[in-house]
Amino acid sequence: MAWLNWFFDRGVLLNLVFAAAAYALFMLGNLGYDVSLRDVQYFNGWILLGCMAVMMLLTLRKRMVILPFGRVRFWLLLHIYLGFVTVGIFLVHTHYRLPNTPLEWLLWGLFVLVAVSGLVGTWMSKTIPTRLESFGERMIFERIPVFRAQLAAEAEALALKSVADGNTQSIAKLYNDLLGRFFARPRNILAHLRASRLPLTRLQGELDSIERYLDADGKARLARLRELVEAKNSLDFHYANAGLLKLWLFLHIPPTYALAVVIVIHVVIAYAFSTGIA
Numbered sequence: 001m002a003w004l005n006w007f008f009d010r011g012v013l014l015n016l017v018f019a020a021a022a023y024a025l026f027m028l029g030n031l032g033y034d035v036s037l038r039d040v041q042y043f044n045g046w047i048l049l050g051c052m053a054v055m056m057l058l059t060l061r062k063r064m065v066i067l068p069f070g071r072v073r074f075w076l077l078l079h080i081y082l083g084f085v086t087v088g089i090f091l092v093h094t095h096y097r098l099p100n101t102p103l104e105w106l107l108w109g110l111f112v113l114v115a116v117s118g119l120v121g122t123w124m125s126k127t128i129p130t131r132l133e134s135f136g137e138r139m140i141f142e143r144i145p146v147f148r149a150q151l152a153a154e155a156e157a158l159a160l161k162s163v164a165d166g167n168t169q170s171i172a173k174l175y176n177d178l179l180g181r182f183f184a185r186p187r188n189i190l191a192h193l194r195a196s197r198l199p200l201t202r203l204q205g206e207l208d209s210i211e212r213y214l215d216a217d218g219k220a221r222l223a224r225l226r227e228l229v230e231a232k233n234s235l236d237f238h239y240a241n242a243g244l245l246k247l248w249l250f251l252h253i254p255p256t257y258a259l260a261v262v263i264v265i266h267v268v269i270a271y272a273f274s275t276g277i278a
Contacts, residue, residue: 192240
């Protein structure tokens with residue numbers, strides 16, 4: 001499987017070693033801070049906050065494309081592997097226990113959501129682009145509805161021509177019963193996420209079933225319809241898989257900013273209690 005090949009890649013293993021070494025250094029520092037009889041929660045809390053701040057620099061780097069702040073790929077790798085370290089630091093900071101107060105539950109829930117969505121996003125970023133490249137030319141997601149409308153218009157025109165030429169009971173009927181809905185909007189989303197061609201095979205079977213009833217002109221239109229169906233199926237495949245990446249952004253980025261806000265509140269409250277203000 002592609003993700004297994006990625007995991008056992010030499011570069012990935014080396015990055016995991018660096019992440020493990022960074023976590024080991026943190027644990028040594030955390031132990032030393034604890035042995036010195038100081039409140040270790042402030043130490044690992046600020047380390048946790050610092051790691052999260054560094055991870056959020058990826059968004060800033062993507063927006064500042066003309067500035068020499070290193071390649072986006074470097075910041076992406078840092079974001080991913082520092083994320084693993086951050087999860088470990090979070091567990092240490094929370095003493096491997098569930099929270100006690102509503103604010104802590106909110107903080108804990110947001111962190112888990114961000115961490116899990118980040119892990120899922122890492123997997124998708126390694127598998128979906130490769131899947132899209134193997135399924136034809138990559139396309140801009142926002143342009144897919146335009147291309148779909150063009151295919152639908154041409155398919156409808158072919159159906160209307162078949163009516164005018166007397167093939168009403170074949171191409172036009174198939175368009176009215178099946179193809180019209182197929183071209184109207186994205187179809188078979190779940191099948192495309194599984195990379196299954198079964199819905200396309202069934203549709204091609206319906207097209208094949210009427211070929212014997214057509215004259216030469218009808219067969220030529222049917223051949224063009226097959227091409228349009230293949231093109232529409234490819235659009236739907238890209239829409240489903242690229243759309244999944246778009247959906248993932250909404251499950252990862254907004255909770256990240258919400259987490260940052262709650263962390264600020266958490267820090268203010270923690271220092272308020274430690275100084276006796278609260």
